[in-house]
Amino acid sequence: MVSMKDVALAAGVSQPAVSYAYNKPGKLSAAQREHILAVAEQLGYPGPNIMGRSLRSGKVGAIGLMVMDKLSYAFADPSMIALLRGIGEIGELSNVALTLFPLNNQRIRKEDGKPGNTSLAVRGLVDGLIIPTMPDDHPMVRAVIQQRIPYVVVDSPMIDGAHYVGIDDRGAARQQMRHLLELGHRRIGVIVDRLNPDNHRGEVDFKRFKSSTEMIVRERLTGYVEEAEEAGLAFSDLHVFEAGGFDSTVGQAAATSLLNQYAPTAIVACSDVMALASISAAQALQMKVPDDLSVIGFDDIAEAGNAGLTTIRQPLVEKGVYAARFLVDILNTPPSEGDEPKRKIFQTQLVVRTSTRKLDQP
Amino acid sequence: MVSMKDVALAAGVSQPAVSYAYNKPGKLSAAQREHILAVAEQLGYPGPNIMGRSLRSGKVGAIGLMVMDKLSYAFADPSMIALLRGIGEIGELSNVALTLFPLNNQRIRKEDGKPGNTSLAVRGLVDGLIIPTMPDDHPMVRAVIQQRIPYVVVDSPMIDGAHYVGIDDRGAARQQMRHLLELGHRRIGVIVDRLNPDNHRGEVDFKRFKSSTEMIVRERLTGYVEEAEEAGLAFSDLHVFEAGGFDSTVGQAAATSLLNQYAPTAIVACSDVMALASISAAQALQMKVPDDLSVIGFDDIAEAGNAGLTTIRQPLVEKGVYAARFLVDILNTPPSEGDEPKRKIFQTQLVVRTSTRKLDQP
DNA sequence: CTGAAAGCGCTTACAG
DNA sequence: CTGAAAGCGCTTACAG
Numbered sequence: 001m002v003s004m005k006d007v008a009l010a011a012g013v014s015q016p017a018v019s020y021a022y023n024k025p026g027k028l029s030a031a032q033r034e035h036i037l038a039v040a041e042q043l044g045y046p047g048p049n050i051m052g053r054s055l056r057s058g059k060v061g062a063i064g065l066m067v068m069d070k071l072s073y074a075f076a077d078p079s080m081i082a083l084l085r086g087i088g089e090i091g092e093l094s095n096v097a098l099t100l101f102p103l104n105n106q107r108i109r110k111e112d113g114k115p116g117n118t119s120l121a122v123r124g125l126v127d128g129l130i131i132p133t134m135p136d137d138h139p140m141v142r143a144v145i146q147q148r149i150p151y152v153v154v155d156s157p158m159i160d161g162a163h164y165v166g167i168d169d170r171g172a173a174r175q176q177m178r179h180l181l182e183l184g185h186r187r188i189g190v191i192v193d194r195l196n197p198d199n200h201r202g203e204v205d206f207k208r209f210k211s212s213t214e215m216i217v218r219e220r221l222t223g224y225v226e227e228a229e230e231a232g233l234a235f236s237d238l239h240v241f242e243a244g245g246f247d248s249t250v251g252q253a254a255a256t257s258l259l260n261q262y263a264p265t266a267i268v269a270c271s272d273v274m275a276l277a278s279i280s281a282a283q284a285l286q287m288k289v290p291d292d293l294s295v296i297g298f299d300d301i302a303e304a305g306n307a308g309l310t311t312i313r314q315p316l317v318e319k320g321v322y323a324a325r326f327l328v329d330i331l332n333t334p335p336s337e338g339d340e341p342k343r344k345i346f347q348t349q350l351v352v353r354t355s356t357r358k359l360d361q362p
Numbered sequence: 363m364v365s366m367k368d369v370a371l372a373a374g375v376s377q378p379a380v381s382y383a384y385n386k387p388g389k390l391s392a393a394q395r396e397h398i399l400a401v402a403e404q405l406g407y408p409g410p411n412i413m414g415r416s417l418r419s420g421k422v423g424a425i426g427l428m429v430m431d432k433l434s435y436a437f438a439d440p441s442m443i444a445l446l447r448g449i450g451e452i453g454e455l456s457n458v459a460l461t462l463f464p465l466n467n468q469r470i471r472k473e474d475g476k477p478g479n480t481s482l483a484v485r486g487l488v489d490g491l492i493i494p495t496m497p498d499d500h501p502m503v504r505a506v507i508q509q510r511i512p513y514v515v516v517d518s519p520m521i522d523g524a525h526y527v528g529i530d531d532r533g534a535a536r537q538q539m540r541h542l543l544e545l546g547h548r549r550i551g552v553i554v555d556r557l558n559p560d561n562h563r564g565e566v567d568f569k570r571f572k573s574s575t576e577m578i579v580r581e582r583l584t585g586y587v588e589e590a591e592e593a594g595l596a597f598s599d600l601h602v603f604e605a606g607g608f609d610s611t612v613g614q615a616a617a618t619s620l621l622n623q624y625a626p627t628a629i630v631a632c633s634d635v636m637a638l639a640s641i642s643a644a645q646a647l648q649m650k651v652p653d654d655l656s657v658i659g660f661d662d663i664a665e666a667g668n669a670g671l672t673t674i675r676q677p678l679v680e681k682g683v684y685a686a687r688f689l690v691d692i693l694n695t696p697p698s699e700g701d702e703p704k705r706k707i708f709q710t711q712l713v714v715r716t717s718t719r720k721l722d723q724p
Numbered sequence: 725c726t727g728a729a730a731g732c733g734c735t736t737a738c739a740g
Numbered sequence: 741c742t743g744a745a746a747g748c749g750c751t752t753a754c755a756g
Binding site: 001003004005015016018019020023024048049050051052053054055056057 | 732733734735736
């Protein structure tokens with residue numbers, strides 16, 4: 001690998017002169033600069049090495065995205081893809097690379113409290129991080145804060161003083177539930193993806209609901225319960241089922257259990273993926289949507305429109321745009337005392353399609 | 363930022379001792395090591411900094427993916443997403459991060475040949491690269507080769523001695539065309555996404571076909587032409603239209619022009635996105651698929667199944683798996699003389715659904 | 725098992 | 741405008 005030293009030697013100048021040729025053209029005469037670059041070209045010198053540069057300057061030129069679970073799951077999740085598209089739009093404006101960190105790769109502080117390898121491989125590889133939808137108090141998030149890596153949270157966790165992009169999850173969830181109640185439904189089932197990252201599947205009792213570490217789902221479920229209570233329904237009337245994951249397969253399993261056990265007339269799902277899985281499950285049981293079952297989702301991903309799914313629209317791509325923009329702003333502006341954290345709470349919107357209908361009076 | 367030096371000072375040991383505590387436990391007594399790690403913990407030392415480490419060791423712990431065009435386009439492209447899923451599956455096994463480099467961000471060698479900034483920001487940020495579907499002789503690919511960054515090509519360009527993952531594009535394309543010919547179609551239109559990255563749109567003449575820099579599309583088009591010629595049709599009988607991009611919008615525009623100008627009974631598309639766009643265009647013109655128009659795609663993305671699209675299935679995810687596996691192997695095995703480049707050519711398969719049918723005899 | 729030295733490639737004060 | 745020095749944080753021979 002040819003380095004600045006080699007170029008300097010061949011050009012008959014000092015090594016810093018080569019650095020100036022690339023980074024501070026004003027410090028050199030035009031002739032000197034051209035000579036150096038010509039020699040570099042001839043030697044096949046590829047330009048300043050990022051590692052050397054960033055060790056000195058502290059800047060890398062990449063931003064990172066934390067990914068819970070496996071990377072391959074993330075790329076299978078439409079709402080994550082939408083977020084990535086949004087981040088990508090800003091990333092390219094700002095000329096940075098985007099690095100994805102699957103968290104299940106990272107070695108974290110040992111649980112037993114003994115001194116262990118607390119390494120977070122993020123450090124040094126990126127200038128800042130976007131943290132989307134992590135559980136409360138995840139050790140990785142603690143590590144990021146402790147290392148003072150600049151970061152922006154999308155959706156969760158809500159951290160005091162952190163830059164944040166999200167929506168009013170509880171309010172949107174109430175709107176979801178209200179829609180079904182207004183259509184006359186009272187026997188309503190709920191499908192959530194997961195309340196804790198422990199892959200638990202099945203019916204959710206009050207205790208598990210309250211102990212949830214996933215803020216987004218907990219907030220939505222809280223919204224469902226609040227809205228239902230105003231209509232005279234208790235938590236136990238709702239029949240909440242947890243899929244234990246984010247994909248269609250586990251969603252269908254959860255919905256099948258729910259339908260078999262409680263025969264609801266409507267299902268509220270905490271994501272479109274879960275809602276579409278519920279529709280598949282219903283169809284497999286020879287039920288027609290919306291004639292035999294109303295289903296409402298959350299997100300308004302592209303497939304929702306195709307499938308005629310009634311849902312809550314949230315600006316998935318825009319959230320990525322804002323998160324990336326916030327992060328780039330932070331990185332370009334040295335922090336000073338009294339800085340307010342940047343916050344953006346987007347509006348959501350009920351989109352009524354054909355998967356929900358008025359309950360026939362018996 | 364607390365560094366090894368600080369930890370060493372506080373622990374009363376040399377700085378290399380701290381390094382050993384993290385990386386070569388055998389070099390220290392257990393007591394010494396525990397003491398150092400305890401002090402590190404107490405100081406909030408986050409572990410060895412990647413930049414410092416990689417400057418010495420030459421290893422980063424991340425692999426990169428080159429992305430033509432904008433990052434946000436890539437995340438909108440189902441076949442790119444599938445590739446990413448495959449790469450993700452291996453990445454997590456090997457405990458590496460995945461960095462995406464949008465090429466339109468990268469500064470490349472000036473076209474005029476004058477000495478310029480030839481920087482490829484990739485260097486130093488990743489240990490190796492996956493290069494998917496780039497034009498022949500792209501300056502970025504040349505830069506990668508010149509800098510001796512380990513890389514694996516997916517689909518294109520075909521480079522002598524390069525590690526490679528792909529399919530038999532020409533053969534698969536012939537199969538596509540053969541399917542329509544066997545159904546009796548003779549007035550056949552072709553929709554390709556793009557033959558050159560110059561955003562040209564419209565009908566493609568023989569000269570443009572031959573000057574294409576996009577190997578994959580060129581190969582497929584060559585397959586169409588070869589197969590058609592065996593059935594007595596010339597290039598000019600095929601009415602090839604170029605969308606000038608990869609998304610549905612430009613695909614619909616191209617298909618609309620094709621349908622209006624030549625009223626074909628069948629369309630061969632070089633991707634499922636283009637095929638589905640063609641179906642939309644046909645429907646907008648009050649044509650029924652397959653009654654008035656047969657359409658065949660390429661890729662077999664998820665939407666193809668839902669839409670009943672006849673297509674060529676290629677293992678999109680598996681290509682990512684192999685590319686990542688190849689790269690990880692290369693990085694873990696020092697290269698030696700006489701190494702054969704790794705190659706994997708996957709089989710493809712015609713999947714007949716409901717978007718194609720036998721041409722009614724007039 | 726332990727410590728002091730050298731150096732990875734670079735940038736940035738600093739002195740001429 | 742130009743050059744020599746220092747140092748970013750780390751790892752790896754090398755000597756004890």
